Amino acid sequence: MIKANNIVKCYGDLKVLDGVSVSIDNAEVVAIVGASGAGKTTLLQILGTIDRPQQGQVTYDGVDVLAMRERDLARFRNEHIGFVFQFHQLLPEFTMLENVAIPALIGGKKRADAYRRATELLEFMGLADRLDHKPSQLSGGECQRVAVARALVNKPRVILADEPSGSLDTANKRDLHQLFFKIRDEFGSTFVIVTHDEELAAGTDRIIHLKDGKIVGKSV
Numbered sequence: 001m002i003k004a005n006n007i008v009k010c011y012g013d014l015k016v017l018d019g020v021s022v023s024i025d026n027a028e029v030v031a032i033v034g035a036s037g038a039g040k041t042t043l044l045q046i047l048g049t050i051d052r053p054q055q056g057q058v059t060y061d062g063v064d065v066l067a068m069r070e071r072d073l074a075r076f077r078n079e080h081i082g083f084v085f086q087f088h089q090l091l092p093e094f095t096m097l098e099n100v101a102i103p104a105l106i107g108g109k110k111r112a113d114a115y116r117r118a119t120e121l122l123e124f125m126g127l128a129d130r131l132d133h134k135p136s137q138l139s140g141g142e143c144q145r146v147a148v149a150r151a152l153v154n155k156p157r158v159i160l161a162d163e164p165s166g167s168l169d170t171a172n173k174r175d176l177h178q179l180f181f182k183i184r185d186e187f188g189s190t191f192v193i194v195t196h197d198e199e200l201a202a203g204t205d206r207i208i209h210l211k212d213g214k215i216v217g218k219s220v
Contacts, residue, residue, distance in 0.1 A: 001026040001190060002047060002158065007056035009042055009213075016042045017053065018213040026157070029184055029191040031201035034210035040194040041162055043210065047192060048160045049077050060158075078107045082151030082189075086163035088143040090135040090150075096122060097131040100150045107154055114153070121149035124186075125179070141172030148179060152187070159183070161193045165200060177203060 002024040009017040016039045024030055024047075032040050045051040047058060049065055058066050065076060082103075090099045097118050104114035122131055125145040135143050144164065151159050161180075165173040177200050183189050193200065201207050209217040 001028075001061060002192075003057075003059045004043070004047060005057045005059075007043065007046060007053045007058070009039070009046065009051070009053045016213050017046070020056075020210075020213070020215055022047075022208060022215070024158075024190060024192055027184055027188045027190055028206065029180060029204045030193065031204040031207045032192065032194045032210060033196070033201050033207055038210040039213040040210055044160050044162055044192065044194050048081050048083060049073055075107075078103060079154055080156050080158060082154070082156040082159045084144075084147050084151050084159060084161040084164045086166040088135070088140075088147035090143055090146060092135050095132050095134055096127065096138070096146050099135075099146060100153055103150060104153045109154075117153055118149070121152055122146070125149050139172075141168055141175060144168060144172070144176060145179065148176075148183070152183065152189070155187075156189070158190045158192070161191065161195075163195060163197075164193065165195070165197050173197065173200070 004020065004022045007017050007020040020043060032043060034040050042051065046053055052066060057064055060080065065073060068076060097115060100118035100121060101114040104117060105111065119131065122128060125148065127142060127145060130138060130142065165176050168176060180191055184191060193204065195201055208215060
């Protein structure tokens with residue numbers, strides 16, 4: 001489904017990614033691991049079309065997405081890719097329902113449809129009684145589940161997660177990990193997860209190991 005071929009990314013004289021090639025299958029849950037500075041987040045950002053490499057190609061189902069014009073690429077990203085970050089990045093002035101609906105509204109969905117989809121997802125997350133709450137009124141684990149719902153609102157095929165459980169306690173980490181696989185089973189979503197969490201990585205379908213901007217191993 002997703003293929004990255006010979007990705008090279010430099011910041012000045014620093015080569016962060018050095019000829020990285022990866023392939024992610026449909027409905028696969030893949031972890032990318034490595035020490036700080038290995039290039040994990042940079043690779044995730046390139047796979048998510050947020051950043052562009054100096055060299056290489058990223059394709060989704062054979063379509064070279066990096067060859068798209070910026071406007072078309074932004075639309076593709078909104079419709080096909082969901083993002084989950086370490087710190088939920090919910091907008092504090094909006095309710096949970098509003099936060100989840102925002103990407104759908106940006107994508108041009110009707111307000112009623114966007115809010116209906118957001119409500120369904122929050123119910124799926126076990127947060128039906130939190131629709132009108134704001135982020136400051138929820139726990140960290142609840143906020144991260146809202147962030148996952150926001151990532152799903154446009155029914156993307158791919159969820160890219162950057163240290164999604166990094167700010168959570170042990171119990172909430174495990175709940176979040178179980179949620180990812182529940183979503184994969186329920187919606188057929190593909191997950192690519194950058195993580196330092198060995199428990200999360202060990203439970204995925206495959207682990208990609210990065211070191212100094214290169215892939216040094218893959219585990220099944």
